[in-house]
Amino acid sequence: MHKSSAWIHGWLLLLPAAALLALFTHWPIAATIWDSFHATPKGGRPAPWVGLENYQVMVADEVFWKSLVNNLWYGLGTIPLSIALAIVMALWVNSAMRGRTWLRMAFFTPTVLPMIAVANIWLFFFTPQYGLLEQVTGLFGIAGRNWLGDPSTALACVTVVAVWKEAGFFMIFYLAALQSIPPSLAEAAALEGASRAYYFRRVVFPLLMPTTLFVLVNAVINAFRLVDHIVVMTKGGPNNATSLLLFHVYQVGFSFWDTGYAAALTVVLLVILGSVALAQFFFLDKRVHYQ
Amino acid sequence: MRRIETVAAWILGFLWILPLLYAFWTAFHPPEFSTRLALAAPLTLDNFRRAWDAAPFARYFLNSFMLVTLVLAAQLVLCTLAAYAFARFEFPGKNVAFVLVLVQLMIMPDVLIVENYRTLGRLGILDSIPAIGLPYMASAFGIFLLRQTFKTIPRELDEAARVEGAGALEVLWKVYVPLARPTYLAFGLVSVSYHWNNFLWPLIVTSSVTSRPVTVGLQVFSSGDQGIDWSVITAATLMTSAPLLVAFLLFQRQFVQSFMRAGIR
Numbered sequence: 001m002h003k004s005s006a007w008i009h010g011w012l013l014l015l016p017a018a019a020l021l022a023l024f025t026h027w028p029i030a031a032t033i034w035d036s037f038h039a040t041p042k043g044g045r046p047a048p049w050v051g052l053e054n055y056q057v058m059v060a061d062e063v064f065w066k067s068l069v070n071n072l073w074y075g076l077g078t079i080p081l082s083i084a085l086a087i088v089m090a091l092w093v094n095s096a097m098r099g100r101t102w103l104r105m106a107f108f109t110p111t112v113l114p115m116i117a118v119a120n121i122w123l124f125f126f127t128p129q130y131g132l133l134e135q136v137t138g139l140f141g142i143a144g145r146n147w148l149g150d151p152s153t154a155l156a157c158v159t160v161v162a163v164w165k166e167a168g169f170f171m172i173f174y175l176a177a178l179q180s181i182p183p184s185l186a187e188a189a190a191l192e193g194a195s196r197a198y199y200f201r202r203v204v205f206p207l208l209m210p211t212t213l214f215v216l217v218n219a220v221i222n223a224f225r226l227v228d229h230i231v232v233m234t235k236g237g238p239n240n241a242t243s244l245l246l247f248h249v250y251q252v253g254f255s256f257w258d259t260g261y262a263a264a265l266t267v268v269l270l271v272i273l274g275s276v277a278l279a280q281f282f283f284l285d286k287r288v289h290y291q
Numbered sequence: 292m293r294r295i296e297t298v299a300a301w302i303l304g305f306l307w308i309l310p311l312l313y314a315f316w317t318a319f320h321p322p323e324f325s326t327r328l329a330l331a332a333p334l335t336l337d338n339f340r341r342a343w344d345a346a347p348f349a350r351y352f353l354n355s356f357m358l359v360t361l362v363l364a365a366q367l368v369l370c371t372l373a374a375y376a377f378a379r380f381e382f383p384g385k386n387v388a389f390v391l392v393l394v395q396l397m398i399m400p401d402v403l404i405v406e407n408y409r410t411l412g413r414l415g416i417l418d419s420i421p422a423i424g425l426p427y428m429a430s431a432f433g434i435f436l437l438r439q440t441f442k443t444i445p446r447e448l449d450e451a452a453r454v455e456g457a458g459a460l461e462v463l464w465k466v467y468v469p470l471a472r473p474t475y476l477a478f479g480l481v482s483v484s485y486h487w488n489n490f491l492w493p494l495i496v497t498s499s500v501t502s503r504p505v506t507v508g509l510q511v512f513s514s515g516d517q518g519i520d521w522s523v524i525t526a527a528t529l530m531t532s533a534p535l536l537v538a539f540l541l542f543q544r545q546f547v548q549s550f551m552r553a554g555i556r
Contacts, residue, residue, distance in 0.1 A: 003381075006305065006380050006381055007380075007381075007382040007383065009376075009380055009382075009452075009459050010376045010380030010381065010382030011376070011382055011384065013372040013373060013375055013376035013380065013459075014372070014373050014376040014388060015374060015393075016368075016369050016373075016429075017369040017370065017372065017373035017429040017434060018373070018388065018392075018429075019429075020369065020425070020428050020429035021391070021395060021409065021429045021431070023390060024400055024403070024407055024425060024426035024429070025394060025395045025398065025400065025403070025426075025429075025431075026391065026394070027406070027410070028403040028405075028406030028407050028410065029394075029398060029403065031406045031409075032405065032406050033401065035405075050526075057331060059553065070383060081548070088303075089321060091305070092296070092300040097296075097297055097300060099301065101306075101543075102304065103300055103301070103304045104543075104547065105540070106304040106305070106308040106544060107304065107307055108539075108543075108546075108547065109307075109308065109536070109539070110307070110311075111484075112484055112532075112535045112536060112538075112539045112546070112551075113311075113488070113532045113535070113536065114487075114490065114506050114531060114532055114535075115488060115490060116506045116509060116510055116531075117506075117509070117528045117529075117531055117532045120509070120513060120524060120525070120528040121311065121313075121314045121525070121528060123309050124313075124314070124317065124521050124524075124525060125310050125313065127521075129296075132309075132310075132313050146511065164307070164310070168307070169550070170357035172547060172550045172551050173551070175547075175551065176551040177420045192319050202360070217462075221397065221399070224402070225399060225402060227491060228490040228491055231490070231491065231494070231510070232510060232513075232514075246401075246402060246491075247485075249402075249405065250404065250491065250495070253404065253405045253408075254404075254408075254495055259405055262405045263405055263406070264296075264507070266402065266403070266405055266406075269402050270398060270402070273397050273402065274397070274398070276397065277397040280297045282513045
């Protein structure tokens, strides 16, 4: 094949996907930044340039700060918890344990459910007076409380729901990684008299590092991307205690229809996700590989 | 020690499945038993019937089915072509183009809701099934996954087909696509479950019964004037999850292996 015909073929094959990517990923990224310096368009007139005004509004917006802090706590809760649980689950499911097929099913099932269905199920679980949680705590004589209606517990509740949904998903990736570790390593460690804990810490865990990076990046993205359960369970309340960044964008953009300000808020999300990408590219990729 | 671990594993497994079991209990029993775990409680399908009659779920299911089919069909074609270009062709700008594709892995359409809504508004197709699917049709994940698979296929097979006079598309169709079948299955399962379950974007884009997928339909139904009849809401919830849940329980091995394959990169 001639070189120039390879060029043409290559670009022609790429063209349909490239056009859609440009329209629904690259253009909106650029437009978000552009629109964040403009007011929300009213009527048919184009939106006037307002410089940093949207960002000044943001700095003064208490709900924005609340959502940002909430999102950080939410991330600090969901990311390590779901990863740690995923590793433990994978180790169990991968061992010669009795009933491990059943366990794998139990852990993985939440993954195939829609987040909105998960939210409904847990909403009922947390409901005062009716919910299973209250019935169980009632057995132990603990006074009932409105778990989702109390600002001090609501964020923890939605964190638990996200962990429940995600841990089994991440488990699958660890399971794949564990199955690729040659059994001879465990045999050698056993011959040397290494304890199981030592073997895990010095052999298995380092070998799982690339998987952990992959899962970590996914967990971070999910912490900023998944807000379906917030819409269903709390609508960001009570008193914005469970408002996350994307949920705030959704409210500002589609309840208050303030698209200029919503664009500025989206820029914050883009900066966060972009930093994750850069960190992965420049920093983490070099450090995780075992050799 | 091992025994304690087994017990711990079983407890966690039970805790994990408990919310779902509770949902099943509520959905399959009369409302007066929804919070009372009595062994003698009679089983009933009444909650499902009431949910089905109270909202146009048949239409919602049809919409979701059309959405998932449309998105998957478009993804398979677009991603296959693009992955083939990246795996087997040399052209100027290839590396830059690949990095630009990977951008979507980090910044997914899920967070670009404000601008994508505007774009679809300008195109005049808001509140339609294609509008829900369009932003996802060129999937960076699919392109990446298929590119990796195509790269492992020996060039000799490719060249042998070309010697026999096959053109680029013919080689793709006769050599690459059949050999990548497990990857297609993996991507297909991940894509179908993602779009069947997707909620926020369809919620924003749709506003009528004829375009709403089941997830949005469920939300409209359960936040509507149902009062709080948990038995019916839970029945509706299980109903919307049923297709994937049943498929998963029947084809557990394929599901798990597919998700595994999709994660290795």
